[in-house]
Amino acid sequence: MKKKEKKSGRAIPMRLNILFFCVFLLFSAMIIQLGKVQIVDGETYKNEVEKREKATVSLSVPRGKIFDREGNPVVDNKSLRTITYTKMKGVKSEDILKTARQLEEIIEMPQEDIDKLTETDKKDFWMQLNPKLAQNLISKKEIDKFREKDITGKDLDKKIEDLRRKRVTDKNLQELTAQDIKVLAIKSKMTAGYQMAPQIIKKDVSEKEYAKVSENLGNLSGVDASVDWERHYVNDGLFRSVLGNVSNADEGLPRERLDYYLVRDYSRNDRIGKSYIEQQYEDVLHGSKKEVRSVADKQGNTMRMETVSEGKSGKNLTLTIDMELQKKVEESIEKILKAYKGSESMLDRAFVVMMNPKNGQVLSMAGKKLIEKDGKTEVEDYALGTMTSSYELGSTVKGATVLTGFETKAITPGTYFYDAPMKFKGTKEKKSWKEFGNIDDLRALQVSSNVYMFNTALKIAGVDYVKNSSLNIKQEYFDKMRYYFRQFGLGVPTGIDLPNETAGQIGKKDNQPGFLLDYSIGQYDTYTPLQLVQYISTIANGGYRMKPQIVQEIREQTAQKDEIGKVMHAIEPVVLNRIDMKEEYINQVKEGFRRVFQEGDGTGVRAFQKAPYKPTGKTGTAQTVYGGESDIGRNEKGDRRECYNLTFAGYAPYDDPEVAFSVVVPWVINDKSGINSDIGKEVLDAYFDLKNKRLTGEAPKTYDSKEN
Numbered sequence: 001m002k003k004k005e006k007k008s009g010r011a012i013p014m015r016l017n018i019l020f021f022c023v024f025l026l027f028s029a030m031i032i033q034l035g036k037v038q039i040v041d042g043e044t045y046k047n048e049v050e051k052r053e054k055a056t057v058s059l060s061v062p063r064g065k066i067f068d069r070e071g072n073p074v075v076d077n078k079s080l081r082t083i084t085y086t087k088m089k090g091v092k093s094e095d096i097l098k099t100a101r102q103l104e105e106i107i108e109m110p111q112e113d114i115d116k117l118t119e120t121d122k123k124d125f126w127m128q129l130n131p132k133l134a135q136n137l138i139s140k141k142e143i144d145k146f147r148e149k150d151i152t153g154k155d156l157d158k159k160i161e162d163l164r165r166k167r168v169t170d171k172n173l174q175e176l177t178a179q180d181i182k183v184l185a186i187k188s189k190m191t192a193g194y195q196m197a198p199q200i201i202k203k204d205v206s207e208k209e210y211a212k213v214s215e216n217l218g219n220l221s222g223v224d225a226s227v228d229w230e231r232h233y234v235n236d237g238l239f240r241s242v243l244g245n246v247s248n249a250d251e252g253l254p255r256e257r258l259d260y261y262l263v264r265d266y267s268r269n270d271r272i273g274k275s276y277i278e279q280q281y282e283d284v285l286h287g288s289k290k291e292v293r294s295v296a297d298k299q300g301n302t303m304r305m306e307t308v309s310e311g312k313s314g315k316n317l318t319l320t321i322d323m324e325l326q327k328k329v330e331e332s333i334e335k336i337l338k339a340y341k342g343s344e345s346m347l348d349r350a351f352v353v354m355m356n357p358k359n360g361q362v363l364s365m366a367g368k369k370l371i372e373k374d375g376k377t378e379v380e381d382y383a384l385g386t387m388t389s390s391y392e393l394g395s396t397v398k399g400a401t402v403l404t405g406f407e408t409k410a411i412t413p414g415t416y417f418y419d420a421p422m423k424f425k426g427t428k429e430k431k432s433w434k435e436f437g438n439i440d441d442l443r444a445l446q447v448s449s450n451v452y453m454f455n456t457a458l459k460i461a462g463v464d465y466v467k468n469s470s471l472n473i474k475q476e477y478f479d480k481m482r483y484y485f486r487q488f489g490l491g492v493p494t495g496i497d498l499p500n501e502t503a504g505q506i507g508k509k510d511n512q513p514g515f516l517l518d519y520s521i522g523q524y525d526t527y528t529p530l531q532l533v534q535y536i537s538t539i540a541n542g543g544y545r546m547k548p549q550i551v552q553e554i555r556e557q558t559a560q561k562d563e564i565g566k567v568m569h570a571i572e573p574v575v576l577n578r579i580d581m582k583e584e585y586i587n588q589v590k591e592g593f594r595r596v597f598q599e600g601d602g603t604g605v606r607a608f609q610k611a612p613y614k615p616t617g618k619t620g621t622a623q624t625v626y627g628g629e630s631d632i633g634r635n636e637k638g639d640r641r642e643c644y645n646l647t648f649a650g651y652a653p654y655d656d657p658e659v660a661f662s663v664v665v666p667w668v669i670n671d672k673s674g675i676n677s678d679i680g681k682e683v684l685d686a687y688f689d690l691k692n693k694r695l696t697g698e699a700p701k702t703y704d705s706k707e708n
Contacts, residue, residue: 617650
């Protein structure tokens with residue numbers, strides 16, 4: 001008995017030792033872990049706490065404004081009272097719902113936002129409001145079946161959620177009250193974006209709503225009452241398609257360019273320029289965002305907001321466009337199109353481009369399109385068509401043909417050809433609109449002789465004309481003529497500072513010999529109205545192809561509404577190339593163009609003979625087929641109907657050009673209608689009347705060139 005007690009007495013201290021040793025190990029482990037937390041991971045945890053307590057949010061700043069060349073506002077920003085919500089990290093869905101309910105009592109959501117709610121939105125909301133009922137929509141047995149199929153984790157959660165949603169009935173949805181739906185509309189806006197990025201709940205709120213939300217910001221976690229902006233296009237539809245558009249916060253960044261913008265510090269829901277000028281100059285107009293820091297307590301409740309960086313509004317742009325001139329040009333096109341439409345079934349569009357030939361600044365860029373809608377004719381802005389659509393331009397390109405002939409030594413200034421119908425084997429006669437007999441290059445331009453150009457093309461190809469003979473013209477001569485035409489900008493991009501420009505189209509790919517003759521009179525390849533004005537400008541300024549420019553200056557943003565700001569960067573004129581042609585050759589063609597508008601039976605005399613500003617240029621008529629989509633342009637067999645493209649291009653004054661212009665009117669039935677010259681006369685009159693008005697304060701009476 002005593003031995004047992006003695007043995008037991010020895011065992012107790014041993015157990016205590018083991019216990020103390022275990023306790024020692026546990027405390028050691030705790031000390032080591034505490035040291036790791038404080039020393040090794042301390043900075044990390046500190047940063048995490050600071051992130052939670054001081055979360056930085058980026059706020060949008062006003063976009064840069066756009067002015068015309070005279071300093072008149074074209075695109076402005078309209079200030080809007082706005083309610084926003086920023087979802088902070090760690091915010092729970094029940095917290096968002098609580099805030100949405102509070103907001104519903106203060107603001108009235110637009111009906112369009114309520115109408116956007118989908119059935120899925122409503123089912124998900126019903127499940128959030130009725131969690132126990134939603135839980136019972138799927139059994140444990142069904143969940144186990146998913147698991148048996150090795151569906152786990154997020155995939156399992158999605159399967160369960162989808163099945164529950166599917167089992168929410170219409171009867172369940174009828175339980176949602178009108179108030180619930182309004183709360184859902186607010187909640188959907190709150191959860192639409194990303195963490196730490198402000199979401200617009202409602203913009204253009206009333207003063208009463210704005211004041212009430214402002215008063216209750218302390219109780220509305222994540223909500224802010226601020227002043228946002230919306231793009232305002234001052235002149236309604238004027239020049240509208242070229243100005244482009246800006247996305248809204250709901251659209252966010254375009255998926256195809258997401259990485260491009262994210263690496264440039266954009267947020268996913270930022271508004272960006274998504275077309276034309278707004279897109280092309282996004283980097284200038286966007287500005288740098290305001291940074292504010294949300295200071296929260298240890299429980300994550302927002303205590304106050306601190307400004308980290310004020311940000312900077314986007315820079316302003318000054319366009320080369322004269323919006324007063326643009327308005328007059330658009331009005332002229334619209335008026336004349338409507339006047340001719342009654343007798344021209346296929347006529348539905350017309351274009352005008354006006355440019356300073358010395359520096360490439362585009363003064364006006366206009367296009368109008370007639371749309372039949374509900375039995376009425378409506379007019380649509382189609383200024384983009386000046387650079388995105390191309391047409392055969394006809395005789396306006398004959399100046400390029402003559403200059404190509406000079407430069408290739410096929411002809412020289414003063415070369416004569418006899419203008420009479422030409423006949424080649426297996427083809428119809430090729431002729432001018434009238435037989436002119438023996439004529440030189442100046443007379444050929446003045447009266448627009450086709451036969452003179454045909455002979456020039458044959459000489460370039462090294463072929464002599466023999467009546468009823470076959471033509472044998474090699475591909476290299478198509479290439480040679482295109483080489484020279486492209487120096488004027490015909491068949492290549494003009495280089496304008498806008499996206500999506502087309503270079504036109506090359507004619508039929510087989511390049512049969514006779515097509516070179518068609519090419520020489522502008523009835524083979526197609527060109528844009530913008531290419532046409534670049535070509536005529538190149539001749540006007542003595543052979544320099546200027547890059548067309550829409551923007552002339554980048555300016556500082558100012559606090560004053562109507563101030564244009566100081567110039568930060570002036571965009572200099574760009575010479576793309578000097579044509580490979582002698583000055584004397586260019587001057588010869590310029591003289592031919594002068595005769596077209598100012599002498600005798602020149603094809604442009606009807607419009608401009610009495611013009612005081614001494615214009616010069618070339619008319620054009622191209623035989624073509626209807627290229628639109630309307631059935632009216634097809635015959636009973638479905639074939640496209642034959643028609644004409646009427647064109648007009650020139651510059652003024654002749655001796656010191658300050659404005660060049662192009663007019664293109666496709667798909668006209670009556671080639672003698674004169675619609676092209678009517679438009680050309682009105683827009684050139686408008687330019688010089690406006691110039692005189694600004695110099696003297698009074699515009700002269702418009703002359704009537706049709707007398708006699």
